[in-house]
Amino acid sequence: MTKPVINSVHAAGRFSIAPMLDWTDRHCRYFHRLLTKNTLLYTEMVTTGAIIHGRGDYLAYNKEEHPVSLQLGGSNPIDLAQSAKLAQERGYDEINLNVGCPSDRVQSGKFGACLMAEPTLVADCVKAMQDVVDIPITVKTRIGIDDQDSYEFLQTFIDTVAATGCKDFTLHARKAWLSGLSPKENREIPELNYQRVYDIKQDFPALFIAINGGVKTLAETQLHLGNVDGVMMGREAYHNPFLLSQIDELVYGGEKSTHSRHDYAEMMLPYIDNHIRNGGSLTHIYRHMLGLFLGLPGARAWKRHLSEQGHKKGAGVEVVEAALLLVPKS
Numbered sequence: 001m002t003k004p005v006i007n008s009v010h011a012a013g014r015f016s017i018a019p020m021l022d023w024t025d026r027h028c029r030y031f032h033r034l035l036t037k038n039t040l041l042y043t044e045m046v047t048t049g050a051i052i053h054g055r056g057d058y059l060a061y062n063k064e065e066h067p068v069s070l071q072l073g074g075s076n077p078i079d080l081a082q083s084a085k086l087a088q089e090r091g092y093d094e095i096n097l098n099v100g101c102p103s104d105r106v107q108s109g110k111f112g113a114c115l116m117a118e119p120t121l122v123a124d125c126v127k128a129m130q131d132v133v134d135i136p137i138t139v140k141t142r143i144g145i146d147d148q149d150s151y152e153f154l155q156t157f158i159d160t161v162a163a164t165g166c167k168d169f170t171l172h173a174r175k176a177w178l179s180g181l182s183p184k185e186n187r188e189i190p191e192l193n194y195q196r197v198y199d200i201k202q203d204f205p206a207l208f209i210a211i212n213g214g215v216k217t218l219a220e221t222q223l224h225l226g227n228v229d230g231v232m233m234g235r236e237a238y239h240n241p242f243l244l245s246q247i248d249e250l251v252y253g254g255e256k257s258t259h260s261r262h263d264y265a266e267m268m269l270p271y272i273d274n275h276i277r278n279g280g281s282l283t284h285i286y287r288h289m290l291g292l293f294l295g296l297p298g299a300r301a302w303k304r305h306l307s308e309q310g311h312k313k314g315a316g317v318e319v320v321e322a323a324l325l326l327v328p329k330s
């Protein structure tokens with residue numbers, strides 16, 4: 001019997017997968033949910049404008065995704081309240097306000113990371129949502145922006161927003177530069193400062209503090225959970241999804257998963273088939289599964305087959321089945 005990589009952590013520990021625009025769409029979340037039942041999933045950021053004025057259904061999700069949090073982008077309390085209400089009606093488990101995204105597009109609409117400079121406005125936004133829904137309103141933010149990156153700045157931000165009764169903060173442990181860096185660079189260049197997030201937990205013991213940024217392994221997850229209440233993983237969870245199959249056991253104390261990577265791919269087939277029958281395309285789904293065999297023999301062949309065949313007209317589950325035959329069973 002192989003030994004678990006890490007031991008279970010304390011029961012209060014929470015693991016979540018970060019909101020990622022274009023990545024954590026409902027198909028991705030369905031796939032991730034197969035791999036882990038307990039992990040909290042976040043939608044991509046959805047703007048209040050899209051929800052209120054958009055033509056599509058920006059709140060669509062699969063019922064299997066629970067627990068799922070809707071991440072909202074916006075800074076108008078009235079619009080946020082209206083969006084929150086609609087989200088609650090649709091059955092979302094939580095609403096998360098984005099105070100961390102540094103993209104120019106987002107700043108021009110005055111939301112995302114630039115809101116860190118306006119804690120009172122963020123508090124008003126949170127309060128407006130709390131007033132109209134019962135589900136938790138949570139906040140995802142950075143540890144600072146531009147030259148406003150002192151501990152006191154972050155402390156004041158948290159203090160002001162927590163005064164509304166907001167109890168749950170996820171902190172991406174690096175600051176954002178609002179000009180000069182692309183969103184991608186803003187996830188890599190500003191240095192990670194985990195200690196700052198640990199210090200916030202020390203100073204605000206009653207708040208639920210989750211840490212985010214650069215977490216790549218379950219061992220790191222466990223280390224963080226000794227210092228904060230939750231860990232949010234983004235890019236690694238997306239690129240190496242099989243890692244998620246250990247979360248229920250190692251973070252939540254559940255049963256060890258007995259499913260192989262092949263099993264998880266096969267579990268997706270009915271979902272893919274249904275999506276295609278309803279007019280969808282395989283490309284919407286297979287892209288989230290490319291990393292399933294990361295690092296194993298056959299991983300390249302799996303990716304190549306899906307990428308070369310998956311976008312063709314009429315491509316369906318047989319493409320995934322054929323790609324699976326290219327990977328030795330482990």
Ligand SMILES: Cc1cc2nc3c(=O)[nH]c(=O)nc-3n(C[C@H](O)[C@H](O)[C@H](O)COP(=O)(O)O)c2cc1C
Pocket residue numbers: 018019020021022023044045071098099100101140172187212213214215232233234235236
């Ligand atoms: C492709 C991509 C899209 C992202 N979109 C969002 C988003 O919509 N909302 C948000 O709060 N953060 C977004 N982020 C940031 C992540 O949520 C997370 O904070 C960041 O990737 C750091 O975590 P990681 O090092 O575990 O990836 C995005 C990140 C990536 C890679």
